[in-house]
Amino acid sequence: xxxxxxxxxxxxxxxxxxxxxxxxxxxxxxxxxxxxxxxxxxxxxxxxxxxxxxxxxxxxxxxxxxxxxxxxxxxxxxxxxxxxxxxxxxxxxxxxxxxxxxxxxxxxxxxxxxxxxxxxxxxxxxxxxxxxxxxxxxxxxxxxxxxxxxxxxxxxxxxxxxxxxxxxxxxxxxxxxxxxxxxxxxxxxxxxxxxxxxxxxxxxxxxxxxxxxxxxxxxxxxxxxxxxxxxxxxxxxxxxxxxxxxxxxxxxxxxxxxxxxxxxxxxxxxxxxxxxxxxxxxxxxxxxxxxxxxxxxxxxxxxxxxxxxxxxxxxxxxxxxxxxxxxxxxxxxxxxxxxxxxxxxxxxxxxxxxxxxxxxxxxxxxxxxxxxxxxxxxxxxxxxxxxxxxxxxxxxxxxxxxxxxxxxxxxxxxxxxxxxxxxxxxxxxxxxxxxxxxxxxxxxxxxxxxxxxxxxxxxxxxxxxxxxxxxxxxxxxxxxxxxxxxxxxxxxxxxxxxxxxxxxxxxxxxxxxxxxxxxxxxxxxxxxxxxxxxxxxxxxxxxxxxxxxxxxxxxxxxxxxxxxxxxxxxxxxxxxxxxxxxxxxxxxxxxxxxxxxxxxxxxxxxxxxxxxxxxxxxxxxxxxxxxxxxxxxxxxxxxxxxxxxxxxxxxxxxxxxxxxxxxxxxxx
Numbered sequence: 290x291x292x293x294x295x296x297x298x299x300x301x302x303x304x305x306x307x308x309x310x311x312x313x314x315x316x317x318x319x320x321x322x323x324x325x326x327x328x329x330x331x332x333x334x335x336x337x338x339x340x341x342x343x344x345x346x347x348x349x350x351x352x353x354x355x356x357x358x359x360x361x362x363x364x365x366x367x368x369x370x371x372x373x374x375x376x377x378x379x380x381x382x383x384x385x386x387x388x389x390x391x392x393x394x395x396x397x398x399x400x401x402x403x404x405x406x407x408x409x410x411x412x413x414x415x416x417x418x419x420x421x422x423x424x425x426x427x428x429x430x431x432x433x434x435x436x437x438x439x440x441x442x443x444x445x446x447x448x449x450x451x452x453x454x455x456x457x458x459x460x461x462x463x464x465x466x467x468x469x470x471x472x473x474x475x476x477x478x479x480x481x482x483x484x485x486x487x488x489x490x491x492x493x494x495x496x497x498x499x500x501x502x503x504x505x506x507x508x509x510x511x512x513x514x515x516x517x518x519x520x521x522x523x524x525x526x527x528x529x530x531x532x533x534x535x536x537x538x539x540x541x542x543x544x545x546x547x548x549x550x551x552x553x554x555x556x557x558x559x560x561x562x563x564x565x566x567x568x569x570x571x572x573x574x575x576x577x578x579x580x581x582x583x584x585x586x587x588x589x590x591x592x593x594x595x596x597x598x599x600x601x602x603x604x605x606x607x608x609x610x611x612x613x614x615x616x617x618x619x620x621x622x623x624x625x626x627x628x629x630x631x632x633x634x635x636x637x638x639x640x641x642x643x644x645x646x647x648x649x650x651x652x653x654x655x656x657x658x659x660x661x662x663x664x665x666x667x668x669x670x671x672x673x674x675x676x677x678x679x680x681x682x683x684x685x686x687x688x689x690x691x692x693x694x695x696x697x698x699x700x701x702x703x704x705x706x707x708x709x710x711x712x713x714x715x716x717x718x719x720x721x722x723x724x725x726x727x728x729x730x731x732x733x734x735x736x737x738x739x740x741x742x743x744x745x746x747x748x749x750x751x752x753x754x755x756x757x758x759x760x761x762x763x764x765x766x767x768x769x770x771x772x773x774x775x776x777x778x779x780x781x782x783x784x785x786x787x788x789x790x791x792x793x794x795x796x797x798x799x800x801x802x803x804x805x806x807x808x809x810x811x812x813x814x815x816x817x818x819x820x821x822x823x824x825x826x827x828x829x830x831x832x833x834x835x836x837x838x839x840x841x842x843x844x845x846x847x848x849x850x851x852x853x854x855x856x857x858x859x860x861x862x863x864x865x866x867x868x869x870x871x872x873x874x875x876x877x878x879x880x881x882x883x884x885x886x887x888x889x890x891x892x893x894x895x896x897x898x899x900x901x902x903x904x905x906x907x908x909x910x911x912x913x914x915x916x917x918x919x920x921x922x923x924x925x926x927x928x929x930x931x932x933x934x935x936x937x938x939x940x941x942x943x944x945x946x947x948x949x950x951x952x953x954x955x956x957x
Contacts, residue, residue: 292537292565297557298595300531302490304427304468308531309489314416315360315374315430317341319381320401322388325436331474331515334382337434340478342376347578349478349517358478358517358579360432360485366579367506367522368532369552372489374430377412380405381434388437398433398469399448406465410454414461422463424452430488432470432481440473441512442480444487475513479520479582482506491526497602498612503584504574504603521580524555524572525593525601535570540636543653547643548573548588558652560634567594567628571638573648574616576749585616585731586748586784588640588648594629607665607692607730615694618748619648619733621665642733642784643809663956664697665730666690667920669851669906671739671793680909685718687904687918688737689957694730698723698761701918702910705928705948708955716953720761727765733784737906738802739793741772742822750784753777754822774822781826785809787845790852792871793906801833803875805852811845814838815875833875840873841881848898853915854907856935864898867891868935888934894941902957905929914946918953926954 300308317337319328328334333355339345340357349358365373383404391397406413416429426446449466470484483491483506494507501508505523527533535555538544546556548571555572559565570591574583592611594600605613609624617623619642626634638652666689673683685702703716729735734746743755754777759770783789785808792803804816815838820831844850847867849860857869868891873884897903901924905917908930917929928951933944 290564291539292557292559292568294528294534294537296565297537297568298525298529299534300529302526302529302531304488304490305425307427309368309372310531311371312373312375313430313489314377314428315341315432315485316377316405316412317379317432318401318405318434319379319383320385320404320433320435321382322385322436324387324389325438326474328382328434328436328474338379340481341374341379341432347581349519349581351515351517356517358519360478360482363478363482363519363579364486367527368530371532372530377416377429378409380409380412382436383408394443394445394469394471395448398445398471399450401433401435402431402447402465402469403450406450406452410452410461411456413452413463413465414454417461417463422461424463424465424467426466426468426488429465429467430470430485431467432472432485434472434474434476436474438473439513440471440476442473442476442484443471444484445469445471473513475515477511477514477516477518479506479510479516479518480512482519483510486522490530491522494523494599494601494612497599499605499610499614501603501612502614503582504589504614504616518582519579520582521574523589523591523601523603524570525591527552528570535572540569540634541653543651545649545651547647548650549647550575556650558636563628565595567592569593569626571650573646575646583616584614585618587616587618587621587731588650590617590623590626590638592626592629597629600629607694616731618731621730642787645785645809663691663924664689664902664920665692665694666732666735667902667904667918667957668735668737669793669853669904669918670737670741670743671791671906672854672908673740674794681907683740684906684908684910685916686737687906688735688743690729690732690735691724694728695724695765696726696729696767698725698757698759700761701928701953702908703928703953704911705930705946705951705953708952718761720763723761723763724765725757725759725761725763725770726767728767734786734789736789736791736804737793738791738804742802744791744804746783746786746789748784750782751778751826752780752783752828754779754820756822772822774824777822777824778826779818779820779822779824779831780828782828787811788847788850790850790857792852792855792857803871805850805857805871807844807847807850809845811843812839812879813841813844813881815840815873817875835875835877838875838877839879840871840875840877840884842879843881849900849903851904853905853917856915858903858905858915858917860897860900860903861892862898864896865892865939866894866897866941868893868933870935886935888936891935891937892939893931893933893935893937893944895939896941920957924956925952926957927951928953 468488495509606615670686689697700718756772817833870886930946
C-alpha cells in the first residue's frame with residue numbers, strides 16, 4: 290500500500306498537539322550579569338531587535354554593515370509562508386547582578402522570567418490564548434540572551450513560575466512553563482535559529498554520521514563564530530512540521546521526475562516491504578536567500594528511518610557517506626543505495642540539470658551503473674598549438690574528475706594496442722593518473738579548451754578560467770603548474786545550459802576557442818573567447834561580438850555531445866553516432882543553415898548509448914584523425930579512430946581505423 294503523507298509523518302511535530310502554522314508569539318530577553326562584558330560591547334542593543342524581527346536584504350552581515358538575518362523571515366521562508374513569529378517585545382538588558390553559584394539552566398531561566406514578570410506581567414497574561422491560566426510552549430516562545438562568556442547555546446524548559454496581573458478589579462493568576470532558547474553575545478545566527486526551532490519541535494541531527502553539516506539547520510555549526518550564516522531546515526523536518534508535501538514514488542519500476550524548490554518540489558522514494566518506516570527523501574537545494582550557506586547546488590538524498598533515534602541522515606556525494614556534506618550535482622550518479630541495515634536496494638540515482646533551477650533525477654536498476662568507474666567526468670584537453678617541426682602539441686592529454694573530486698592528468702598516444710602489449714604500455718605517459726588538483730566535483734560543466742585551458746561552470750553560473758602548464762607532475766593540492774589567472778571568473782549566467790562543448794584551437798595558427806551551448810529550448814548558441822583569464826565576472830572582456838548568437842536549434846534531445854576541433858560527435862537517443870562540422874563565425878541563424886558542412890547530422894555508427902563517458906579530440910599520431918575514447922558500464926576504456934568526413938553510414942564501416950573498439954584500459 291502506497292504510504293500517505295500522514296504515514297510519513299506530515300505535521301507530526303507539534304507542541305501540545307498544535308502545529309507550527311500561522312504565527313506564534315516570540316519574546317526576546319537580554320539578561321546581563323555585572324561580571325561579564327555588557328551586551329553593547331559586542332553589539333548595539335538594536336542588533337537584537339533586528340535579529341528577531343527585521344526585514345533585511347541579503348547578504349547578511351554581523352557588522353560593517355550591521356545587517357543581521359531575521360529570525361521571523363527565516364522561518365517564514367522555510368515554511369513557504371505558513372509560519373512566522375509575532376513580536377511580543379525585546380526586554381532588557383535586565384540587570385542580574387553577579388553570576389555565581391549557577392543553579393542550572395532550568396532554575397536560572399525561571400529566575401530571569403520572574404524578573405520579566407515583575408516588569409511586564411501583561412506579556413504573559415496576553416499569551417494565555419486558551420484562558421487556562423497556564424502559558425505553555427504552544428502559546429509563547431522565549432529567546433534568552435545572557436552575556437556569559439563561553440555560554441553554549443541550548444534549549445531548556447524553565448522551572449514553573451507564577452505570574453500575577455491586576456488590572457482594576459480583574460486579577461489574572463497564571464503559571465508559565467515553556468521552552469527557553471538560550472544564546473550568548475557571540476552565538477551565530479545559525480545556532481540561535483537552531484535553538485529557537487527546538488521550541489516548535491525540531492530535533493538535533495549533528496549526531497548522525499558525519500554531522501549533516503551545512504545541509505540542515507539541525508546539523509553541526511560553530512558555537513561562537515558571531516556570523517550570519519544561514520542554512521534551511523531539511524525536507525524531513527519541513528514535512529514533519531507540516532510545511533511541505535513531497536510527491537511519493539515507488540523505487541521500482543525505474544522512473545524519473547523533476548526536483549525543484551518549493552513546498553511540493555521534493556520526492557519520497559519507498560519500496561516494499563519497508564513502506565513508510567524506512568524510505569528516501571530527495572530535495573533540491575541551492576545557495577540563495579536564507580539557504581545561502583548550504584553546502585552546494587544540487588540535490589540532497591536523505592535516508593529516513595521513522596521513530597529511530599538519529600535515524601535521518603544525508604547520504605553524501607560521492608560515496609553515499611551517512612551525514613556527509615557532499616551535494617549531488619548535475620551529471621552525477623550515486624552508487625547503489627542501501628538501507629540502514631546494509632541491505633542493497635539495487636537502485637541508483639542519476640542527477641541532471643533541467644533549467645530554471647530545477648533538476649531531473651532518474652532512479653532504478655535501469656540507470657547506468659558506474660560499476661568500477663573511478664571518475665565522475667572524463668574530458669579531452671584539446672591539444673596545444675602546432676609546432677613547425679613536431680606537429681600538434683599536447684596530443685593525447687585528457688583529464689578526469691575522480692569520485693573523490695580530485696583532478697587527474699592522463700595522456701595516451703597509442704594506436705589502440707591491446708592491453709598487455711609492450712607498445713600499448715609505452716603509449717601511456719608515465720604521469721598518467723597523477724592528481725593535479727582537488728575540489729573539482731561540483732562543476733556543472735568542464736571543457737578542455739586546448740593549450741592547457743580548462744573552463745568550469747560553477748553551481749552559481751560563474752564561468753571560471755584555468756590553464757594547466759604542467760606535465761602531470763603529482764600535486765593533489767593544485768599548487769604546481771597552474772597559470773596565475775587560474776580560477777578567475779570570466780562570465781556569469783552559464784548554469785542554465787543543457788550541455789556545453791568546445792571547438793578547441795588547433796593547427797598553425799591555432800585559431801580561436803569556440804564554445805557551443807545547448808539552451809533549455811534546444812537552441813545552439815555560439816561563443817568565442819580570446820582572453821587570457823582576466824578576471825571579469827560581467828563577461829565583457831575577451832569575448833567575440835558574435836558571442837551568444839544562435840546558430841541552430843533542435844539540439845535538446847541528444848544523449849551526448851563533444852567537440853574534436855571543428856568536428857562535433859553527438860549521440861542520438863537511439864544510439865546513433867552523429868557527425869557535425871561547423872565552419873562559420875557565429876553569424877546569427879537560428880535555422881542552422883549558415884556555416885555548417887553539408888554532411889552535418891549524418892550518422893556514422895550505432896550502438897553508442899549506455900556508455901558512462903565519451904570524449905576525444907584530434908591527433909596527428911599516425912596521421913591526422915579524430916580520436917574518441919569511451920568508458921562502458923564496467924569501467925573499461927575503449928579507443929576509436931575516425932578519419933572520415935561525415936559520410937552517411939549508420940553501420941559504422943566507413944572511415945574507422947580497423948583497430949577501433951579495442952579495450953586499452955580498465956577501472957576508468
